[in-house]
Amino acid sequence: xxxxxxxxxxxxxxxxxxxxxxxxxxxxxxxxxxxxxxxxxxxxxxxxxxxxxxxxxxxxxxxxxxxxxxxxxxxxxxxxxxxxxxxxxxxxxxxxxxxxxxxxxxxxxxxxxxxxxxxxxxxxxxxxxxxxxxxxxxxxxxxxxxxxxxxxxxxxxxxxxxxxxxxxxxxxxxxxxxxxxxxxxxxxxxxxxxxxxxxxxxxxxxxxxxxxxxxxxxxxxxxxxxxxxxxxxxxxxxxxxxxxxxxxxxxxxxxxxxxxxxxxxxxxxxxxxxxxxxxxxxxxxxxxxxxxxxxxxxxxxxxxxxxxxxxxxxxxxxxxxxxxxxxxxxxxxxxxxxxxxxxxxxxxxxxxxxxxxxxxxxxxxxxxxxxxxxxxxxxxxxxxxxxxxxxxxxxxxxxxxxxxxxxxxxxxxxxxxxxxxxxxxxxxxxxxxxxxxxxxxxxxxxxxxxxxxxxxxxxxxxxxxxxxxxxxxxxxxxxxxxxxxxxxxxxxxxxxxxxxxxx
Numbered sequence: 001x002x003x004x005x006x007x008x009x010x011x012x013x014x015x016x017x018x019x020x021x022x023x024x025x026x027x028x029x030x031x032x033x034x035x036x037x038x039x040x041x042x043x044x045x046x047x048x049x050x051x052x053x054x055x056x057x058x059x060x061x062x063x064x065x066x067x068x069x070x071x072x073x074x075x076x077x078x079x080x081x082x083x084x085x086x087x088x089x090x091x092x093x094x095x096x097x098x099x100x101x102x103x104x105x106x107x108x109x110x111x112x113x114x115x116x117x118x119x120x121x122x123x124x125x126x127x128x129x130x131x132x133x134x135x136x137x138x139x140x141x142x143x144x145x146x147x148x149x150x151x152x153x154x155x156x157x158x159x160x161x162x163x164x165x166x167x168x169x170x171x172x173x174x175x176x177x178x179x180x181x182x183x184x185x186x187x188x189x190x191x192x193x194x195x196x197x198x199x200x201x202x203x204x205x206x207x208x209x210x211x212x213x214x215x216x217x218x219x220x221x222x223x224x225x226x227x228x229x230x231x232x233x234x235x236x237x238x239x240x241x242x243x244x245x246x247x248x249x250x251x252x253x254x255x256x257x258x259x260x261x262x263x264x265x266x267x268x269x270x271x272x273x274x275x276x277x278x279x280x281x282x283x284x285x286x287x288x289x290x291x292x293x294x295x296x297x298x299x300x301x302x303x304x305x306x307x308x309x310x311x312x313x314x315x316x317x318x319x320x321x322x323x324x325x326x327x328x329x330x331x332x333x334x335x336x337x338x339x340x341x342x343x344x345x346x347x348x349x350x351x352x353x354x355x356x357x358x359x360x361x362x363x364x365x366x367x368x369x370x371x372x373x374x375x376x377x378x379x380x381x382x383x384x385x386x387x388x389x390x391x392x393x394x395x396x397x398x399x400x401x402x403x404x405x406x407x408x409x410x411x412x413x414x415x416x417x418x419x420x421x422x423x424x425x426x427x428x429x430x431x432x433x434x435x436x437x438x439x440x441x442x443x444x445x446x447x448x449x450x451x452x453x454x455x456x457x458x459x460x461x462x463x464x465x466x467x468x469x470x471x472x473x474x475x476x477x478x479x480x481x482x483x484x485x486x487x488x489x490x491x492x493x494x495x496x497x498x499x500x501x502x503x
Contacts, residue, residue: 020197028132032156034095034098036163045179046060053111059111067119068247068417068420071417072243072413074125078127078130080405082135082405083405093127095128097123097127098120098187101122101123104116105118105121129409130406133152136148136149139198152392157386168319206402236269239262239266242259280462281398281463281470284462291450293416297418298425306435310435324374336349336388336389337389346454352387353447356387357447396408397473429442
């Protein structure tokens with residue numbers, strides 16, 4: 001066994017990442033692959049499900065949005081579990097929830113049973129993001145953490161490619177249920193790998209090694225007193241019911257005010273979780289993630305529709321373009337990690353998004369050349385979507401180790417509601433113009449908004465209005481973040497290193 005944790009040992013290049021850290025990456029990467037697999041899977045089999053259960057289009061479409069109803073709750077709850085009991089425990093719990101929901105989808109006997117299974121999937125998916133991202137970021141060496149983030153998120157793009165390929169081989173011969181049953185196989189691999197993982201280095205050193213044995217409880221501010229506890233329980237129920245009505249036909253005609261109710265409830269939670277010093281940071285990061293989903297998800301969700309309706313492409317041609325899109329996003333995630341470690345997370349995010357703007361309108365100007373469209377969509381998604389590979393690193397750096405998983409899970413998954421809003425917004429814009437033009441304008445405009453928010457460091461600047469002592473990046477020692485021990489904490493392994501492997 002190589003003495004990776006001997007102080008002063010000179011390490012360089014890929015040898016700086018230990019076998020246990022690569023194993024941690026693989027275990028988390030499978031979870032993200034399943035996330036991408038599920039997103040494309042439910043869209044591909046939606047017509048088959050609607051035919052079998054005799055569903056109207058609007059009712060069937062609510063199955064896609066069903067996972068969003070519980071994501072905010074799953075991200076916060078499983079994130080809090082990761083902060084208190086360790087990242088590994090939260091990762092195993094989230095993947096078990098996900099596997100339960102996925103397997104249940106294959107046995108659904110009607111719309112209601114399938115919708116409930118989608119709610120469970122939403123809980124697991126949200127917890128997977130917060131637990132998996134924090135585990136990998138806190139396990140890998142500090143100067144490799146953008147690359148770790150990029151490699152990790154590339155699993156999502158791999159899942160979309162895998163789902164598209166399996167669909168044309170499985171569904172015509174076995175039916176849509178087999179897609180969900182096959183989707184459980186990688187889950188079993190992930191559970192088997194994760195059960196033998198060491199705990200994340202940062203959490204082990206800063207939380208588990210505390211001599212007083214005290215563990216953080218990120219939800220403590222929500223339940224300090226009986227009145228506040230009951231009030232927040234009612235708030236959670238109100239938010240869940242409002243989101244259910246927004247994303248299902250139940251709320252038809254009342255979507256604007258129901259959306260406002262849900263938004264106010266979620267902001268109220270952000271204010272309480274962030275506290276007097278952090279609430280501005282929480283709310284601004286939620287808005288940033290929301291805008292990031294608004295610029296990226298119209299293309300992700302409506303690109304197949306655009307290819308079929310506006311360009312008249314055959315299914316085989318649509319599959320070819322989706323392959324370009326999936327591999328472009330995957331390559332972009334890898335690129336984002338290297339550029340992030342080279343330039344810094346914020347600069348890499350802003351510069352790459354600016355570069356992507358040069359390809360937005362050309363993509364929707366190409367009509368008769370599939371190879372040209374494929375190349376352009378590859379580059380656009382590599383720059384515009386692939387940069388989201390370092391979004392976990394960007395978000396996680398704003399929070400200390402003790403509350404990182406819960407904060408990241410809540411902020412990201414509330415902002416992810418933009419992914420449910422984006423297709424609707426794109427479709428509404430397309431009512432007055434061609435779909436391609438609507439997608440181009442929405443993507444271009446909101447990309448600029450995200451460039452200003454991230455490049456201008458707006459969330460951090462707003463956060464410092466309430467907390468001037470906040471470090472630039474909690475994951476980087478030079479910024480006063482990682483490597484700073486709480487008072488009385490005992491020193492442990494070097495920051496960014498996973499616990500040593502057993503001989």
